[in-house]
Amino acid sequence: MGGTGLFQTLGRIAATRRNSLLCAVVLALGCATRLYHIGSMPYWLDEVTTVHRSSLSFGAMVHDSLVAHHLPSYFWIASLSGAYGLGESVLRLPSAIFGGATAAMLYIIGMRAGGWKAGLVAGLLMALSPLQVQYGQEARSYTFVMLMMAMGLWGLVEIARDPRAATLPFRSPGARLFPWVIYTLGTLGALQVLSTAFFWLISANVAAIAVGLDPAVDRRRFWWRWGIAQAIILGLTLPWFMAMAVATRGNMGSGTDWVPAMTLHSFTSTLGSLYFMRISRLISFHLFPVVVPGFGALLLAFGLLGVVYLRRAGGQRRLASVAPTMLYALLAVAIVPPLLILLISIGKPLWMPRYLLWSAVPFFVFVGLGVAVLPGRWLPLSTVTAIALLASVNLVPYYQSETKPRWDLASRDLVNILEPGDMILVPDRGPITIMNFFLARDGQSIPDDLWTRDIFKAAVHVQDGGRVWVVEGKVGQADHTPPKSYNAILAPLGSPIAVLPEGDLITFKLFDRSPDESLIAQGDAAPRL
Structure with a gap:
């Protein structure tokens, strides 16, 4: 027994060190891909707005943000960076760091959902996705809100991973307060950055239904804690939107009037850049030529494989930490936001990559899970290596592409x-x-x-x-x-x-x-x- 305990302890230490190292590698890679040539493309109209707003006094910056249907948190951070200059490389730096941190966060989420191989694939895809890299080189708030939503997803995954522990009395052995804190802080942070985070909040509440129906959960205690979390989130968020309603004189819906009507081209182009790793032009729906034929289809196949294997008992034996509750929670956060945006776009155009950017996060997690359930030892490892190499080759032409008007x-x-x-x-x-x-x-x-x-x-x-x-x-x-x-x-x-x-x-x-x-x-x- 003593020897067994020792080996278990050593195994946990080795796993912890491995996870820390891999998380650091993903973080470094995510930052490197975004910092490389970060100033090669000039500002475009939206970024010029950031330059202007970052130069204002704090009070003027808050007012200007609210009038333009924006929340001021990102622009305050940009103003701190702007103190060192308003050039492209300097003002885009926070977005690059947030984007790299999101890749590391995906490693953690994937690892907690299905092991280190799932986490590594999810993190690498986030680090090497052309669309995600492009927004990481954008002096706007989109990578900041993604990082906060990913943090919220981490908390939700921890709750869904062990719903019994998440609903034990906090002083009981094995009880876990941490997931509730992480979910609440992440979701609250996201809603302090962009109003599109409400799509994440809605999907998280749909996922909560799956958790609440888990037979191991103390339902009364779960819904009580979930309600407190939502009250904190909305209680600290709604005042900002009330202030925005005052600043815009009640014209809250006009903030997206500029969005072009959805067409078949814009619909497929957005999906191509979001899920199929196509290089796109941020200012339009233009897709550049395919770099690695079939790469996007390969990722889709692994994503579906992740869903199928988590649904079946065999897949759950390979990924013992993943319960059906986890599957339903991940499906909710993957499907609900794009579906809502698609339905809204029928009446009011909203189908834009910037608003759907978050949807890649759960998709990459499913791809990682699909790789992790491959049989044997070497097949998953070789698949992880192949995906990393293909994603790297796929990204290279992005740096030579004219993604913004000169x-x-x-x-x-x-x-x-x-x-x-x-x-x-x-x-x-x-x-x-x-x-x-x-x-x-x-x-x-x-x-x-x-x-x-x-x-x-x-x-x-x-x-x-x-x-x-x-x-x-x-x-x-x-x-x-x-x-x-x-x-x-x-x-x-x-x-x-x-x-x-x-x-x-x-x-x-x-x-x-x-x-x-x-x-x-x-x-x-x-x-x-």
């Missing part, structure tokens, strides 16, 4: 090619705002009298012998003027004599010959830009 280069090139008397025509103020942001770094700007949105003013300028530069390109994720409509509006200018691309997403068109006078004669009856 308004930094466009602004510099435009002022260099402008001649005295030239006019700039834009569809809205967005291109001027973003170009002036970058020009301000060199003490330059595009003055208001140099640009216009009036197509007929531009046409008259060309007819009088002047030159007009039309600037086309995406500034944000919403297309105010679709390309086809844009080209139709430009008809009074005639045909451009030069078309100059600025990367993949921005184009300059030069007009300097007499336009179609019959179109000019229509005057204000035709549309304006």
Whole structure:
């Protein structure tokens, strides 16, 4: 008995050291993939908002956040980073760290659900996912809220893993307070960052039903503790949203009015980047060519394998720590958020990668569980190695992809090619705002009298012998003027004599010959830009 106890103790120590080492490796890898080339792409419109808000006083920052339907917590953290400079690398640093920490958190969740191999696969996928890396290089709050929700999921997994211990009196032997604290703090933290965390809160409450029905649970005590946790979370969260309602004058629903209507393309593109590890362009629904054919399908197969094996008794013998309660809880948090967003998007568009980013977390856990239940010793290990290598190869082209519009280069090139008397025509103020942001770094700007949105003013300028530069390109994720409509509006200018691309997403068109006078004669009856 003494020898057996010694071996058990040594085994626990070895497992603890192994888990600590692997968690540290995943953390380092997650941070490294996000810090590498973190400043290679310029800010885009949303990030410029972060730059502006981080420069405000605390009170002004809180007010500006609430008016814009945002919570101020992330912007306060960004302001601390911004004290060391407002360049891309510095201001994006918190997001990179939060993203790396989320990968480490996934290792912990997967390990607790199905062993170290499940945790390693889940953590590696989070560390190497192109979409997750891209948001980790974004001066926005999405990786922060993901870290907090992952923390909440960790607590929920611990509760579902041993519901009896989670509902014992706290002074009893084997009772566990820790899962309740972690769940509450994580969920509360998420709701202090982004309102989309309410989807996590809803899914967690659905998962709680599965836990509450577990035959080993003390149902009265479970629901009492669960109710206290929800009361703490909502009690400390709702005041912020009441303040937001006041700041927006009750117009709370307008914060997502910019989201484009869901199409088949946007639907499949989002799924491709979220679950199938496709490299995408953050500012649009564009998917870059497949890097590793079949890799996404392989992950989906392992994810389904994880579900199937957890459902069957054989799978539960291999993963003794996982009860049916765990399966139902994980399924709830995996399915409920995307399903709710999909249903809402039928009436009010909300289907965007940024709002679905969290859904990858439980999916990666299921993939890890699918690998962990493979038979034998070497097959799971070789599969973990293969997934790590394929994910690494799949990520490499991301760093050479133009994932954001190069308004930094466009602004510099435009002022260099402008001649005295030239006019700039834009569809809205967005291109001027973003170009002036970058020009301000060199003490330059595009003055208001140099640009216009009036197509007929531009046409008259060309007819009088002047030159007009039309600037086309995406500034944000919403297309105010679709390309086809844009080209139709430009008809009074005639045909451009030069078309100059600025990367993949921005184009300059030069007009300097007499336009179609019959179109000019229509005057204000035709549309304006």
